[in-house]
Amino acid sequence: MTANRLFSRTARGSVSSIGERALIGSIRRWLGPASPRAPAGIGDDCAVLPPPRGRELLTVDPVAYGIHFDDRIPARAAGAKLLKRNLSDIAAMGGRPRAAVVALALDGRVSIEWLAEFYRGLARESRLRGVPVVGGDVTLLPGSFVATLALTGEATGRILTRTGSRAGDWIYVTGAVGRSVRTRHHYLFEPRLAEGAWLARRKGVRAMIDVSDGLAKDLAALTPKGAVPAVYAARLPRRAGATVREALCDGEDYELAFSVAPGAGCAALEKAWRRGFPRTRLTSIGRFVRTGAVPPDAIPLGRFRGYEHFR
Amino acid sequence: MTANRLFSRTARGSVSSIGERALIGSIRRWLGPASPRAPAGIGDDCAVLPPPRGRELLTVDPVAYGIHFDDRIPARAAGAKLLKRNLSDIAAMGGRPRAAVVALALDGRVSIEWLAEFYRGLARESRLRGVPVVGGDVTLLPGSFVATLALTGEATGRILTRTGSRAGDWIYVTGAVGRSVRTRHHYLFEPRLAEGAWLARRKGVRAMIDVSDGLAKDLAALTPKGAVPAVYAARLPRRAGATVREALCDGEDYELAFSVAPGAGCAALEKAWRRGFPRTRLTSIGRFVRTGAVPPDAIPLGRFRGYEHFR
Incomplete structure (x- = not known):
């Protein structure tokens, strides 16, 4: 199996042996029916799309060699991960x-x-x-490999942003967190598109975020002014073998964290969730409380940092 | 002037000294009013935009260090070029x-x-x-620098694609071509947005392309089946000092090439152009003729290759 090895050992097997024009032709062939013809797809200066129904969502995320994947994971998984990372951002807004x-x-x-x-x-x-791949670009970059995907989406109903939580709200997280790399979850994950769209339609759900930089860091982005998250170690849905620190800091979970208004009926929400998503775990991990009112048994989240590049 | 030097000579002046979170804060500050607040801008999982009026256009292009810019050009020019390259693609469809x-x-x-x-x-x-910058991502990439911009646009009227030319059509090109790097045109150029939108509204204009890989290669993409471009060396609007080969092959011209139906009244088009765009040169460089009917004094375009990465 050489398909895991990014760099070719022979000149004949490398992209420089075929040139840009042939490479673009090959890419269109590899994409096959995933890539419609121009003007709706690859082959013109821009792709032409019908307007979205409702508001538009726009996001961009790359996969870089040595950062988001390496030779230990199958090339196919790296390609799928490129789209899935972006899908997770659309999911976090409740979009399509x-x-x-x-x-x-x-x-x-x-x-x-x-x-x-x-x-x-x-x-x-x-x-x-x-989700068709409707356009792209190829450029030479000595010593590296980075593929950057921009994804457009639409939201016909409510959009869930990171803001809107209040002190007193319950905090939920889907799936499990931590040890994403060691468990291969970082590329095997399923973007929570159906779950995100469902949550956006659900009254009482106030704010949502894609957990990708570690729960501690991402919860901070969900926290309203004057409040802090009171989250309990015993409640954290940890992935196989993950410590509390790993669950809070590892990153690449691609789960959803969201807040629910206290009067919204958490029991009903959890029951409806189990009916709708019997295979997706949902966990209430704590609540937002006023700054200074943190229960002594809650995790001191300020001591945990999420994933940061250049650190 | 150290602002032209991509890599810092001191650890203190490098992005790794501040970390990702502070870097993202700095980027938002540097962008200033060019970057609206979330959810319409940076700061959530996706940017939220009103739907486009009419059909949507979508394109993506990067600037990579050593390929699209280097330490000989000002950093500001490299940043502007990143957006302008993409604007040129929107211009080539007649969009906004x-x-x-x-x-x-x-x-x-x-x-x-x-x-x-x-x-x-x-x-x-x-x-x-x-054109606001509504979102982004920052990732570590040892040894390299590449910034990738995806641009969404809209077309309320007709969209000009690369297809639709016929044998007999006149071929026009805006501005001048060749020697883009030596003349600094490759980053000083103005994207032809107003011109492209005007041409899309003009009857008789059949197809259009952004001249970025060299006129020879880009004209090939505009050429209908069963035809070839008959283009004349004496008519080529060459940039200062450019040879015919440079005019045809250099790339990075970011001009528009388009075809006009023979009965559409070229004189009227040229007159209206001069009124609308007195500072943008417009040149009729030849026509599409049936294969085999190429006049002997036309340039044998098949002998000229455009710019190709990996070659």
Whole structure:
């Protein structure tokens, strides 16, 4: 299996052996039905799309070699992860994804075989989610590989932002957190699109975020002024073997964290959730409380930092 | 002047000295009014935008260090170029740009001062064109710098694609071509947004493309089946000092090439153009003719290759 190896060991197997024009032709072939023809897809100066129904959502996230993937994971998984990372951002607003564009910056020594698998993984995820890849760009970048995907989406109903929580709100998190890399969850995860859309329709759900930089850091972004999260170690849905620190700081969980108004009926919400998403765990991990009113048994979250690049 | 130098000579002046969170705060400050607040801008999982009027346009293009810019050009110019490259793609469809997201992948040794200037250049162009930067991402990428911008636009009227030309059509090009790098045109250019929108409203204009990979290669993409471009060397609007080969192959012209139906009244079009765009040169460089009917004095375009990465 050489498809896991980003850099080709032979000149003949590298993208520089075929040139840009042939490479773009290959990419279109690898994407297959995931990539419609111009003007709705690749092949013109821009892609042309029908307008979204309702407001538009727009996000961008890359996968970089050595940062978001490496030779230990299959090329197909890296390609799928590129789309899934962005889908998780659309999910966190309760939206529906529409179409993607992909800019590739790569060293000429990148293996054609690896890249084919990367695009096949992306194409599979694209078809699965009904999100066509409608355009892109290829550029030379000596020594590196980074693929950047921008995703447009739409929201026909309510949009859940990070703001809107209040002191007293319950805090929920989907799935489990921590040890994302060691458990391979960082590329095996399923973006919570259906769950996010469901939560946006649910009264009492006030604010939501995609947990990707570690729960401690992402909860901070969800916290209203004058309040702090009171979260309990015993309640944290930890992924297999994860310590409390790993659950709070590791990042790449791609779960949803959200707040629920105290009078909204948490029992009813949890019951409806189990009916709608019997295979997705949902955990109440604590509440937002006024600053200074943190119960002594709550985790001192200020001591935990999330994932930060350049640190 | 150290602002031209991408990599900092001191650890204290590098982005790794401040970490991701502080870097994102700085980016928002550098962008200033070019970047609205969340949910319409940076600060949530996605940006939320009103739906476009009419069909949506979507494109993506990067600037990579050593490829699209280097230490010989001001950091501000590199930042402006990032948006302008994408604006040129919207111009080539006759559309109007709406909003941008920017993903940054960079080495920790990148100079904060350089990056500040890069974003100030981007912000200035963003305000000038009324195209807010509504979101982004920052990731570590050892040894490299690549900024990728995705741009959404709208088209309320006709969209000009690359297809639709016929044998017999006249071929026009705006501005001048060739020697883009030596003349600094590759970052000083003005995207032809007003011109593109005007051409899309003009009857008889059939197809259009952004000239960015060299006129020879881009004309090939505009050429209908069964035809070839008959273009004349004497008519080529060459940039200062450019040879015919440079005019055809250099790339990074960011001009518009388009075709006009033979019965559409070229004289009237040229007259209206001079009234509307007195400072933008417009040149009829030849026509599309049936394969085999190429006049002997036309340029044998098949012998000229445009710009290709990995070659």
